[in-house]
Amino acid sequence: MNNQIFPCMWFDGNAKAAADFYCSVFKNSKIMDENPMVVIFELNGNKVMGLNGGPQFKFNEALSFVVNCDTQDEIDYYWGKLTADGGQESMCGWLKDKFGFSWQIVPSMIGQLMSDPAKGQRVMQAVMGMKKLDIDKLKNA
Structure with a gap:
C-alpha cells in the first residue's frame, strides 16, 4: 500500500x-x-x-499503544502478559512492558461510560484510582 x-x-x-x-x-x-x-x-x-x-533514545509515555478490550478477561490477559518479566504497572490502565514501552489497556466502552452526563465524573474518578481497570467497578461508579 x-x-x-x-x-x-x-x-x-x-x-x-x-x-x-x-x-x-x-x-x-x-x-x-x-x-x-x-x-x-x-x-x-x-x-x-x-x-x-x-x-541514544528511550521510550517514554509520549507515545503508547492502546488496546481496546471488550471483556475483563481480555484486560486481565493483556495486563498480565505485558507486565510479565519486568514490566511495570502504572495508573489509569497504563503500563510499561519489559522493553519499557507504554501501553493503555482499556475497556472498549470507556468513552461511552465517561460521556454519560450522570456518571462520567464518577467514572473518571474511579479510573484515576485504579492501576488495571476493572469494568464492573467502572460500570457501577
Whole structure:
C-alpha cells in the first residue's frame, strides 16, 4: 500500500526479541520481514517496524499503544502478559512492558461510560484510582 503510515519503535539491539514477544501476546500477529537492523511485524493487522538503533533514545509515555478490550478477561490477559518479566504497572490502565514501552489497556466502552452526563465524573474518578481497570467497578461508579 502506498503512503501507508505505521510506527517505528527504536530499540537498543533487541528489536527482534521485542517483535517475538509482542507477536506471542497478540494472537493475530506475525513477523513479516527482518534483517539485523530492522524487523517488520504485524500486531492484530497493524504494521510496526522495530529498529535496532542503539542506546541514544528511550521510550517514554509520549507515545503508547492502546488496546481496546471488550471483556475483563481480555484486560486481565493483556495486563498480565505485558507486565510479565519486568514490566511495570502504572495508573489509569497504563503500563510499561519489559522493553519499557507504554501501553493503555482499556475497556472498549470507556468513552461511552465517561460521556454519560450522570456518571462520567464518577467514572473518571474511579479510573484515576485504579492501576488495571476493572469494568464492573467502572460500570457501577
